[in-house]
Amino acid sequence: MKTLVIEKEKLKHNIDILKSMTSSTIIAVLKGNGYGLGIVEFARFLLDNGIDYFAVSEISEAIKLREEGFENNILLLTPASSDEEAETIVQYNIIPSIGSLNSATLINEAGKRLDRIIDVHLKIDTGFGRFGFIWNSIGDCHSFLKSLENIRIVGTYSHLSFSFSKKAKLIQVQYERFLKCVEGLNQNGIRTGMLHIANSCAFLQYESMHLDAVRIGSAFLGRIPIENKYGLNRIGYMKSKIIELKELPKGYYIGYANTYKTKRPTRIGIVPVGYKDGFGVEKTKDTFRFLDILRYIYHDLKLFNKRIYVRVKGKKAKVLGRISMYNIVIDTTDLDVSIGDEVLLDVNPVLIETSIKREYL
Numbered sequence: 001m002k003t004l005v006i007e008k009e010k011l012k013h014n015i016d017i018l019k020s021m022t023s024s025t026i027i028a029v030l031k032g033n034g035y036g037l038g039i040v041e042f043a044r045f046l047l048d049n050g051i052d053y054f055a056v057s058e059i060s061e062a063i064k065l066r067e068e069g070f071e072n073n074i075l076l077l078t079p080a081s082s083d084e085e086a087e088t089i090v091q092y093n094i095i096p097s098i099g100s101l102n103s104a105t106l107i108n109e110a111g112k113r114l115d116r117i118i119d120v121h122l123k124i125d126t127g128f129g130r131f132g133f134i135w136n137s138i139g140d141c142h143s144f145l146k147s148l149e150n151i152r153i154v155g156t157y158s159h160l161s162f163s164f165s166k167k168a169k170l171i172q173v174q175y176e177r178f179l180k181c182v183e184g185l186n187q188n189g190i191r192t193g194m195l196h197i198a199n200s201c202a203f204l205q206y207e208s209m210h211l212d213a214v215r216i217g218s219a220f221l222g223r224i225p226i227e228n229k230y231g232l233n234r235i236g237y238m239k240s241k242i243i244e245l246k247e248l249p250k251g252y253y254i255g256y257a258n259t260y261k262t263k264r265p266t267r268i269g270i271v272p273v274g275y276k277d278g279f280g281v282e283k284t285k286d287t288f289r290f291l292d293i294l295r296y297i298y299h300d301l302k303l304f305n306k307r308i309y310v311r312v313k314g315k316k317a318k319v320l321g322r323i324s325m326y327n328i329v330i331d332t333t334d335l336d337v338s339i340g341d342e343v344l345l346d347v348n349p350v351l352i353e354t355s356i357k358r359e360y361l
């Protein structure tokens, strides 16, 4: 009863824009089921359009791509935390990130056991406080890194904590820390391979930070937490249908908390899509955390009710009352519609459960 539609032309347009903005390698970040576009379909589409370097967060995502026959570079952003994981990474020819003594040792040992030299990316923590060797103490690890005989560093990267901010200074600080680390490594005879720090927002705003590669996720979808001055299309809409129609009298409440009362006899349509599907998320603030979204919904819905629309048969229909988890009620009084008619809704694909069908049109 619900399908997530991805318009190929629009997606291709975004890819073309992003490619035209840089000569650096574009690493497509495909975490979260490819930002909801369906990891396998999206990966195939990217490959068909000339993007052949991928990054994922989970080993299972990388394995899935390998099992579907992808043979290109896949960088795993999350470091290994056990021997078992390290061996799986090596066996599937996935590029691990090493960001600590532990993760580096695990990979090196796996390389030894399997008699392989493993290509890795070195992760530097320049102020995110998550994965990576801390920028101002990595000097202490130089000799350790050099001693890893089964590892070859083919890339070095860091992640920005504030790329969507207008405070360029914060971003600059991380960037400079990164370059300083790289310089220190190189001076000590450690090769750093391809350098990358920019995610979508940094990529779009700071050309000077493109370095050898950029890691792009949200920009492919045109759903970015900064002003879209780049002509990127918003990718993804939900296709559902009206499953019920009924007449309500004037003065009748609709939905949780009685926030809406009919102003006239109203013919309502019920559509089985709710905030669980990411519907009703504030438009200018695309976000990728479900909890944030629930928070926005909680605060904004009262104000929002008047402004949310869906499309039925090419016409706008207003959403009445609060959006609930699985359903919305729309006003079809002035529309000539029947049960089963198609309804189109704007949703952020990343929130759509993997089990829901993806359709590339």
Ligand SMILES: *Cc1c(COP(=O)(O)O)cnc(C)c1O
Residues within 6 Å of the ligand: 029, 031, 077, 159, 198, 199, 200, 201, 215, 216, 217, 218, 219
């Ligand atoms: C998610 C992620 C990205 C991509 O971020 P976008 O802002 O969606 O482009 C890049 N790098 C890392 C390490 C990430 O986790």
